[in-house]
Amino acid sequence: MDQITEILQQALSELRSTDTLDALKELRVRVLGKKGSISTLMKGMGKLAPEERPVFGQKVNEARTAFETEFEAKKNELENAIKEAKLASEKIDVTLPTGAVEKGVLHPLTQVYREVRDVCMKLGFNVVEGPEMELDKFNFELLNIPKEHPARDMQDTFYINPEIVLRTHTSPVQARTMLTNKPPIRVICPGKVYRQDDVDATHSPVFRQIEGLVIDKGVTFADLRAMIDTILKALYGEDTQTRFRPGFFPFTEPSAEVDATCSLCKGKGCPACKGAGMIEVLGCGMVNPRVLEMCGLDPEVYSGYAFGLGLDRLSNIKYGVTDIRLNYENDVRFLRQFR
Numbered sequence: 001m002d003q004i005t006e007i008l009q010q011a012l013s014e015l016r017s018t019d020t021l022d023a024l025k026e027l028r029v030r031v032l033g034k035k036g037s038i039s040t041l042m043k044g045m046g047k048l049a050p051e052e053r054p055v056f057g058q059k060v061n062e063a064r065t066a067f068e069t070e071f072e073a074k075k076n077e078l079e080n081a082i083k084e085a086k087l088a089s090e091k092i093d094v095t096l097p098t099g100a101v102e103k104g105v106l107h108p109l110t111q112v113y114r115e116v117r118d119v120c121m122k123l124g125f126n127v128v129e130g131p132e133m134e135l136d137k138f139n140f141e142l143l144n145i146p147k148e149h150p151a152r153d154m155q156d157t158f159y160i161n162p163e164i165v166l167r168t169h170t171s172p173v174q175a176r177t178m179l180t181n182k183p184p185i186r187v188i189c190p191g192k193v194y195r196q197d198d199v200d201a202t203h204s205p206v207f208r209q210i211e212g213l214v215i216d217k218g219v220t221f222a223d224l225r226a227m228i229d230t231i232l233k234a235l236y237g238e239d240t241q242t243r244f245r246p247g248f249f250p251f252t253e254p255s256a257e258v259d260a261t262c263s264l265c266k267g268k269g270c271p272a273c274k275g276a277g278m279i280e281v282l283g284c285g286m287v288n289p290r291v292l293e294m295c296g297l298d299p300e301v302y303s304g305y306a307f308g309l310g311l312d313r314l315s316n317i318k319y320g321v322t323d324i325r326l327n328y329e330n331d332v333r334f335l336r337q338f339r
């Protein structure tokens with residue numbers, strides 16, 4: 001019996017002075033393992049008189065339980081200490097200043113698009129989008145440009161197959177909108193368009209347009225003029241003047257091309273406007289009654305106007321960018337200037 005007490009005291013004193021989990025586990029093996037000090041005691045039980053065995057067995061079990069209880073407590077204590085140390089070492093002072101983070105900047109085309117969008121939305125327009133891979137039907141036919149019509153040559157088209165093209169303008173979204181919505185319609189349709197144009201300072205095979213479409217009862221050319229004036233003045237300043245020249249688009253009648261005062265030289269004439277003082281910025285017109293009809297609207301009841309802005313052109317004039325390719329090269333030295 002004394003030996004049990006002695007072994008237990010010895011084990012407990014070792015346990016109390018242990019300060020690592022590994023040492024603790026190793027001690028447990030030495031005490032409770034198969035050949036451990038307490039287990040070995042049980043093996044000696046056979047040498048005792050039968051009436052002494054139960055008392056002895058019980059005492060050994062009590063010693064085992066006492067050791068295990070202290071073992072668990074010590075294990076928890078060490079594990080907690082490890083956790084605390086880890087938390088303390090991983091603590092982050094969120095009030096410390098960070099290193100300098102360079103802020104990005106919106107692409108000039110995005111900035112100019114948002115300016116146009118905001119003016120239009122204040123006047124009650126919604127934004128709608130259409131696919132860049134477009135059916136010939138929407139890109140041409142419903143816009144009064146049937147197959148073999150010479151007007152198809154106005155835009156050099158990328159064909160995916162005879163029925164599908166990369167849209168050459170944002171005007172197909174007009175047809176899609178008229179077919180699925182009842183007037184009054186007031187929408188703008190921004191997006192990328194594609195043409196097989198030779199690349200130079202003012203032409204890119206991919207560029208951006210913003211289409212505008214208004215259909216209602218009693219819409220007139222005066223409404224179109226007012227809208228174009230409002231957009232261009234918001235973009236280039238109140239003193240901007242606009243000039244409507246007769247133009248031709250199969251889907252509008254009458255059609256016009258619009259020039260705006262060159263915002264760089266304010267009309268005096270400079271290299272950007274080739275000395276003219278004004279620059280062409282968009283095409284527009286009253287929606288052709290044939291187009292209204294093909295899209296299921298009665299031209300006797302409804303009229304409307306449409307316009308197509310070349311976003312790259314608008315942006316380049318605003319910022320004095322002389323080469324359209326800069327808009328697509330993602331050179332950070334160019335982009336940084338638009339903070």
Ligand code: FA5
Pocket residue numbers: 155168169170171195197202203204205206207209211249252255280281282283284285306307308309310311312313324
């Ligand atoms: C059209 O695309 C007509 N859909 C516009 C329209 C809409 C007219 C609604 C009437 C009613 P146009 O081909 O002229 O028209 O192109 C419009 C603008 O896109 C041009 O004024 C020009 O700014 C720009 N643009 C045309 N081709 C290119 C090109 N290759 N690269 C960059 N911009 C271009």
